[in-house]
Amino acid sequence: MTQRMNLLMFSGDYDKAMAALILANTAKEMDVEVTIFFAFWGLFLVRDPEKATDEDKTTYEKMFGRMTPKGPEDLPLSKMNFAGIGKEMLLEMMEDDKAPRLIDFLNGARKKGVKFYACKLSVDIMGFKQEELLPELEIIEAKEYLTDALNSNMQLFI
Amino acid sequence: MTQRMNLLMFSGDYDKAMAALILANTAKEMDVEVTIFFAFWGLFLVRDPEKATDEDKTTYEKMFGRMTPKGPEDLPLSKMNFAGIGKEMLLEMMEDDKAPRLIDFLNGARKKGVKFYACKLSVDIMGFKQEELLPELEIIEAKEYLTDALNSNMQLFI
Amino acid sequence: MTQRMNLLMFSGDYDKAMAALILANTAKEMDVEVTIFFAFWGLFLVRDPEKATDEDKTTYEKMFGRMTPKGPEDLPLSKMNFAGIGKEMLLEMMEDDKAPRLIDFLNGARKKGVKFYACKLSVDIMGFKQEELLPELEIIEAKEYLTDALNSNMQLFI
Numbered sequence: 001m002t003q004r005m006n007l008l009m010f011s012g013d014y015d016k017a018m019a020a021l022i023l024a025n026t027a028k029e030m031d032v033e034v035t036i037f038f039a040f041w042g043l044f045l046v047r048d049p050e051k052a053t054d055e056d057k058t059t060y061e062k063m064f065g066r067m068t069p070k071g072p073e074d075l076p077l078s079k080m081n082f083a084g085i086g087k088e089m090l091l092e093m094m095e096d097d098k099a100p101r102l103i104d105f106l107n108g109a110r111k112k113g114v115k116f117y118a119c120k121l122s123v124d125i126m127g128f129k130q131e132e133l134l135p136e137l138e139i140i141e142a143k144e145y146l147t148d149a150l151n152s153n154m155q156l157f158i
Numbered sequence: 159m160t161q162r163m164n165l166l167m168f169s170g171d172y173d174k175a176m177a178a179l180i181l182a183n184t185a186k187e188m189d190v191e192v193t194i195f196f197a198f199w200g201l202f203l204v205r206d207p208e209k210a211t212d213e214d215k216t217t218y219e220k221m222f223g224r225m226t227p228k229g230p231e232d233l234p235l236s237k238m239n240f241a242g243i244g245k246e247m248l249l250e251m252m253e254d255d256k257a258p259r260l261i262d263f264l265n266g267a268r269k270k271g272v273k274f275y276a277c278k279l280s281v282d283i284m285g286f287k288q289e290e291l292l293p294e295l296e297i298i299e300a301k302e303y304l305t306d307a308l309n310s311n312m313q314l315f316i
Numbered sequence: 317m318t319q320r321m322n323l324l325m326f327s328g329d330y331d332k333a334m335a336a337l338i339l340a341n342t343a344k345e346m347d348v349e350v351t352i353f354f355a356f357w358g359l360f361l362v363r364d365p366e367k368a369t370d371e372d373k374t375t376y377e378k379m380f381g382r383m384t385p386k387g388p389e390d391l392p393l394s395k396m397n398f399a400g401i402g403k404e405m406l407l408e409m410m411e412d413d414k415a416p417r418l419i420d421f422l423n424g425a426r427k428k429g430v431k432f433y434a435c436k437l438s439v440d441i442m443g444f445k446q447e448e449l450l451p452e453l454e455i456i457e458a459k460e461y462l463t464d465a466l467n468s469n470m471q472l473f474i
Contacts, residue, residue, distance in 0.1 A: 003466050008314070012237065015356055019326055022437065026458040032258055032466065041237055047330070060251045064194055068238075079357055080383075081330065093376050097440050104459075121180065124255045125248070142184040150161050150190065150311045153466045156324070156473040157177075157314040166472070168335055170395065198331055199395055218409045226396075279338065282413045283406070300342040307349065308319050308469045315335075315472040 004033040004152040011158060012041030012069060013078035014087060014102055020158045021105035028112040035152070036109070037145045038137070040118035042158075043105070043126060044069040046116065046134045053132060061127025072102045110136065116130070119144065160311040162191040166303070170199030170315060171236035172245060172260055176315045179263035186270040193310070195303045196295070197277035200316075201284060202227040203264070204274065204292045211290060212290070214235060219285025230260045268294065275303065320349040320468040324461070327474060328357030328385060329394035330418055331404060336474045337421035344428040350423070351468070353461045354453070355435035358371040358474075362432065362450045363424070369448060377443025388418045402422060426452065433461065 005027045005093045007020050024034045038046050049071035054062050069075045081088035093103070100108075112114070123139055128137065149155045163185045179310050182192045196204050207229035212220050227233045238244035252259070252315045258266075270275070274295045281297055288297065321343045323336050340350045354362050365387035370378050385391045396402035410417070416424075426432070432453045439455055446455065463472045 002385055005462075005466065008177075011176065014179065016326065019324075022458055023462065027466075030459060030462060032462070037351060039177060058251070058254055060247055060254065064247065064251065078254050085351060089376055089380065093374070093380065093441050093443065096376065099371055099437065099441055121257065125251050125257055126321045127251065142180055143188060146181065146188060146190070147162075148187055150185075152312070154468070155312045155314060158473050166335075168332065197335060216409070216412055218405055218412065222405065222409065279415065283409050283415055285409065300338055301346060304321075304339065304343055304346060304348070308321065308343075310470070313470045315471060315474050 002031065002033055004035070004113040004148075006152040006155045007034070007036045008040045008043065008149070008155070008157045009036050009042035011078065012044040013024050013145070014075040015077050015079075015090070017075060018102055018105060019047050020108050020156075021102070024114045025108050025112060028109070028114055029109075033115075035115045035117065035148050037083050037117045037140075037148075039104060039122045043118060043128060043133070043135065044120055045072050046118065046137050047132055048134055049073050049074070051132050052131060053129060057127045064126060065128075072106050075102070100154070110134070118122055118152060119145070120154075160189065160191055162193070162306075164307040164310040164313045165192070166307070166313070166315045167192045167194050167196045167200035167203065168198050170202040170233055172230075172233040173237070173248070174316050175203050175230065175233060175258055176263060178296050178314075179267050180261070181314075182272045183263060183266050183270060186267070186272055191273075191279050193273045193275065193306050194266045195275045195277060195298075195306075201276060201280055201286060201291070203230055204232060204276065205229050205286070206292055207232070209290050211287060214287070215285050221292065222284060223286075230264050233260070247280055268292070277303070317347055318329055318347065320351070320464075322465040322471045323350070324465070324467040324471070325352050325354045325361065325474045327392055327394065328360040330388075330391040331393050331395070331406070332474050333388065333391060334418055334421060335357050336472075337418070337425050338424050338429045339407050339472075341421060341428060344425070344430055351464050353433045353435060353456075353464075354407045357440045359434060359438055359444060360451070361388050361390060362434065363387050363444070363448055365390070367448050369445060372445070380388075380442060381444075383439065388422050389412045391418070404426050426450070434463070442452035468470045
């Protein structure tokens with residue numbers, strides 16, 4: 001029987017998103033079914049940097065959209081970010097080891113068929129429009145997330 | 159057979175507490191048994207704001223009790239809190255979408271019968287008295303948490 | 317059948333490391349098999365403070381090694397660290413309750429036979445050498461972590 005892994009991507013941190021996507025891609029290579037449910041700050045990871053819009057948004061939603069990271073490479077570190085200096089240092093260290101960047105892991109996950117879901121309540125509160133997010137992202141409610149998670153072999157809150 | 163979800167609420171963040179309680183309430187509506195184990199900073203969520211006391215506390219415990227959030231609506235955001243401005247903005251955005259506040263989700267969970275446990279070691283270290291916490295909160299040891307978690311269909315550390 | 321718990325220790329925070337190790341030690345006492353997979357900032361917890369070296373490291377790796385916590389007692393709190401003042405206060409409060417320190421929980425886990433693994437990619441990027449880490453730490457790939465986690469009764473991302 002196929003094994004299943006379910007990740008709830010809550011944080012919008014570069015390093016935690018790396019961890020989630022490395023696990024997702026590795027699991028997929030092991031023929032494990034993988035679901036990622038993006039909620040709250042995790043939505044910043046699946047914004048399409050070229051499709052930001054202000055249309056039909058409240059003033060707060062516009063401000064929020066502009067103040068927050070616009071896609072994967074724009075995310076800060078969860079620690080030692082130091083206004084971006086720590087992140088630059090980590091990126092250099094990754095390059096020295098020929099490790100791919102977050103955007104590569106994200107595109108890998110998309111190609112491998114990792115299932116991407118977004119939390120409806122988070123999308124509504126933050127005022128994101130479907131067209132500002134990656135096209136394969138399906139917007140679902142907490143109930144659908146729970147049905148998937150409860151029937152998975154492992155679940156992580158990241 | 160009844161499915162079970164076990165959440166370990168470690169962080170004392172408004173946004174993460176929202177996530178935990180939305181999952182808890184939704185799971186309960188799906189007839190899933192739900193346990194939340196409050197530990198460390200997570201205890202701030204189950205303090206009764208009207209029952210803070212200094213009695214029988216060491217100097218550090220008194221200081222700690224005063225410096226820390228006094229119940230759900232007092233919790234900061236895990237990100238972009240900006241001394242409370244970011245949180246106010248998020249609350250406005252929630253109101254625009256008619257989303258309930260954290261306190262409503264907490265009271266919902268209490269009414270629906272989500273099981274609330276507190277970590278004994280955390281309570282002891284932080285010096286909280288039973289009467290400062292929500293009355294239905296049962297104080298248990300790590301062993302009891304683990305017995306419940308190991309026999310649940312999903313567990314999250316939030 | 318033996319039950320299994322798998323922890324992914326991602327954060328390098330004193331308080332979260334305490335939580336992980338208390339769960340690990342308690343589970344071991346309950347005859348549960350326990351694995352901890354240290355990744356990213358979690359590696360700071362398993363550095364041997366006396367064995368830091370600069371040999372064979374790039375400039376960034378040297379800087380990184382010096383700027384980051386050098387073992388368990390050097391880790392900051394995830395919240396209210398206040399440049400170390402908050403942590404000192406918590407340590408005093410722990411002492412008042414005769415609670416052991418993080419280093420004691422770590423040594424307890426080592427003695428009890430909790431399995432310690434380190435994430436190969438994290439070790440490579442951060443430039444840590446095997447001899448700078450606790451000797452029983454085995455360096456493994458994400459695939460081996462997933463095999464263990466998928467076949468465990470519970471998994472937490474801490």
